[in-house]
Amino acid sequence: MSHGIWSATSGAVAQERTLDVVANNVANATTTGYRADRVAFREFLSRAQADGPAPEDIRYTAVDEVTFDETTGIMKATGNPFDLALEGDGWFVVEGPEGFRYQRAGSFVVGENGTLTTPDGLPVMGRPQDPQSPTAVRITIPNPSGPITIDGDGTLRATVVDANGVATGGSQTLGQLRLVRFAEGDGLRKEGHTRFLADGVPAEAYDTVSVRQGFLEGANVNAIAGMHELITVSRSFEAFQKVIDSFQELDQRTAREVGSRG
Numbered sequence: 001m002s003h004g005i006w007s008a009t010s011g012a013v014a015q016e017r018t019l020d021v022v023a024n025n026v027a028n029a030t031t032t033g034y035r036a037d038r039v040a041f042r043e044f045l046s047r048a049q050a051d052g053p054a055p056e057d058i059r060y061t062a063v064d065e066v067t068f069d070e071t072t073g074i075m076k077a078t079g080n081p082f083d084l085a086l087e088g089d090g091w092f093v094v095e096g097p098e099g100f101r102y103q104r105a106g107s108f109v110v111g112e113n114g115t116l117t118t119p120d121g122l123p124v125m126g127r128p129q130d131p132q133s134p135t136a137v138r139i140t141i142p143n144p145s146g147p148i149t150i151d152g153d154g155t156l157r158a159t160v161v162d163a164n165g166v167a168t169g170g171s172q173t174l175g176q177l178r179l180v181r182f183a184e185g186d187g188l189r190k191e192g193h194t195r196f197l198a199d200g201v202p203a204e205a206y207d208t209v210s211v212r213q214g215f216l217e218g219a220n221v222n223a224i225a226g227m228h229e230l231i232t233v234s235r236s237f238e239a240f241q242k243v244i245d246s247f248q249e250l251d252q253r254t255a256r257e258v259g260s261r262g
Contacts, residue, residue, distance in 0.1 A: 033105025
């Protein structure tokens with residue numbers, strides 16, 4: 001069998017993996033807070049082991065890693081007071097079944113018990129007094145309450161109202177969102193489409209990020225560019241398949257010629 005077929009096969013496998021990543025990016029082009037995945041390739045030489053004269057080195061291609069694009073998505077105004085977007089380097093913190101998770105998606109709701117949560121019910125974390133504290137500080141919206149305002153530093157305030165919902169003047173501070181950032185190398189990686197987990201301990205991000213109330217951050221995916229990339233990768237995959245077919249045809253022809261001489 002020709003050694004070149006293995007090089008072509010490695011290229012086809014790498015392009016197939018890329019095709020999956022690009023297709024997933026395009027599918028999430030409208031997902032709030034989605035960060036696009038990017039494929040990094042690694043090229044290496046491998047000397048085949050065989051009896052007789054040593055063959056030439058064969059070059060292979062493989063997917064080295066899949067990382068995410070940290071570019072900020074476009075801000076979209078919604079007018080919803082519990083829709084929040086982050087400008088700058090920072091993440092919201094939510095409490096999942098297996099610990100804290102981090103996300104840029106800021107579409108939040110008020111649960112039945114007044115707790116601020118994600119649409120799927122995970123509590124949104126408030127700022128603890130000790131930045132390194134593992135304590136889960138939740139934010140509760142009183143009922144009844146007046147209009148909710150959220151400052152750039154994540155501080156939530158509600159207009160004070162009486163039992164009938166009539167404003168009595170003044171405002172009540174409800175807490176402050178926990179906003180964090182990560183140093184490079186902290187092992188921030190995806191868990192699902194919009195949530196992340198990290199190996200390192202996050203630092204507070206109040207000096208690097210600002211909250212915008214009534215906005216959501218869209219996916220950092222250009223759907224048109226993504227479709228173009230999808231077509232390009234598909235053609236590359238098809239090209240590798242044709243090379244593999246050519247090698248197989250050559251091997252079969254050689255086998256027939258050798259067999260006919262016997």
